[in-house]
Amino acid sequence: MPEVPAVITPRKLTRKVKVGTQFVGGDAPITVQSMTTTPTTDINATLQQIAELTAAGCDIVRVAVPSRDDAEALPIIAKKSQIPVIADIHFQPNYVFAAIDAGCAAVRVNPGNIRKFDDQVGAIAKAASDAGVALRIGVNAGSLEPSLLQKYGKPTAEALVESAVWEASLFEEHGFHEFGISVKHNDPVVMVKAYRMLSERGDWPLHLGVTEAGPAFQGTIKSAVAFGSLLGDGIGDTIRVSLSAPPVEEVKVGLAILQSLNLRERRLEIVSCPSCGRAQVDVYTLADSVQEGLKHLTVPIRVAVMGCIVNGPGEAREADLGVASGNGKGQIFVKGEVIKTVPEDQIVETLIFEAERIAAEMPPG
Numbered sequence: 001m002p003e004v005p006a007v008i009t010p011r012k013l014t015r016k017v018k019v020g021t022q023f024v025g026g027d028a029p030i031t032v033q034s035m036t037t038t039p040t041t042d043i044n045a046t047l048q049q050i051a052e053l054t055a056a057g058c059d060i061v062r063v064a065v066p067s068r069d070d071a072e073a074l075p076i077i078a079k080k081s082q083i084p085v086i087a088d089i090h091f092q093p094n095y096v097f098a099a100i101d102a103g104c105a106a107v108r109v110n111p112g113n114i115r116k117f118d119d120q121v122g123a124i125a126k127a128a129s130d131a132g133v134a135l136r137i138g139v140n141a142g143s144l145e146p147s148l149l150q151k152y153g154k155p156t157a158e159a160l161v162e163s164a165v166w167e168a169s170l171f172e173e174h175g176f177h178e179f180g181i182s183v184k185h186n187d188p189v190v191m192v193k194a195y196r197m198l199s200e201r202g203d204w205p206l207h208l209g210v211t212e213a214g215p216a217f218q219g220t221i222k223s224a225v226a227f228g229s230l231l232g233d234g235i236g237d238t239i240r241v242s243l244s245a246p247p248v249e250e251v252k253v254g255l256a257i258l259q260s261l262n263l264r265e266r267r268l269e270i271v272s273c274p275s276c277g278r279a280q281v282d283v284y285t286l287a288d289s290v291q292e293g294l295k296h297l298t299v300p301i302r303v304a305v306m307g308c309i310v311n312g313p314g315e316a317r318e319a320d321l322g323v324a325s326g327n328g329k330g331q332i333f334v335k336g337e338v339i340k341t342v343p344e345d346q347i348v349e350t351l352i353f354e355a356e357r358i359a360a361e362m363p364p365g
């Protein structure tokens with residue numbers, strides 16, 4: 001039996017909702033989502049970007065549907081995408097029905113942006129139920145209902161949760177339960193508070209997101225901190241990292257967050273030291289070169305890249321493979337044993353050779 005990796009807190013058991021070929025919530029693995037940036041009307045470009053996202057490990061993709069023409073592109077996109085497609089609808093309830101008819105796996109509706117949304121809930125619930133399509137009630141700080149903004153003064157965690165719980169109750173009154181919820185805010189502190197409150201209120205599967213998180217560096221930090229806090233407490237069933245960067249980057253960050261928390265199998269993991277005054281090798285370049293040289297591996301493998309022998313043998317012992325550098329040489333470790341010492345300019349090629357040899361002996365990932 002493979003060892004089950006430890007997690008900080010067991011996941012809260014939520015309702016399991018089918019989203020096309022995936023499930024969200026319950027005992028389903030936590031999925032990673034992203035959103036295309038191409039005009040949805042450009043079907044080829046959108047499908048190309050979905051293919052890139054799929055290759056990067058994206059589980060579910062969302063596409064924007066701002067116009068009738070975008071809605072008309074949905075049937076082909078939904079049919080040809082390898083991963084479930086969620087239509088993102090604001091303002092126009094008619095497009096919700098178009099997306100359901102188009103064969104989308106799910107539809108994200110933003111109650112704050114659909115006028116007279118509450119009047120439409122029964123019809124939406126029936127259409128979605130008949131078609132086996134899931135929904136996401138996607139509440140967003142930037143588009144909260146005016147009545148709640150007036151009540152709370154600004155989009156507080158309480159306001160986001162009140163909006164979400166109210167909309168959820170409307171769908172549930174119509175006997176519809178196949179939906180998840182998000183309560184996104186650009187401030188991780190408010191966002192974390194909102195999701196914690198929401199998690200206490202029901203068993204809905206929760207889609208985590210820090211909205212408008214910012215450019216890659218800031219957005220990565222905000223998302224990692226917020227998701228780490230929630231997922232570490234067992235809250236969250238699917239995640240979307242929002243970055244002002246190509247969507248493939250969102251997927252990479254999302255997967256890395258899950259891997260860091262043992263919620264996804266770790267693939268290539270480089271354990272490299274930060275370097276210090278003792279280092280006798282350029283650790284940064286060495287670690288980057290090893291990462292680049294091993295990125296094609298699809299099996300979980302841990303490689304220690306250490307600048308000297310202070311911690312090198314210890315880290316190398318815990319890793320599948322490692323190097324402790326110094327004096328123009330590298331001691332190469334496999335499973336904690338020194339197997340050879342090579343000149344510095346052969347460290348990278350030796351690690352790649354040994355990693356591929358170890359990978360060939362492992363079951364395929």
Ligand code: SF4
Pocket residue numbers: 273274275276277278279280306307308309310311312
């Ligand atoms: Fe410094 Fe050596 Fe530790 Fe790297 S392994 S940080 S070089 S002491």
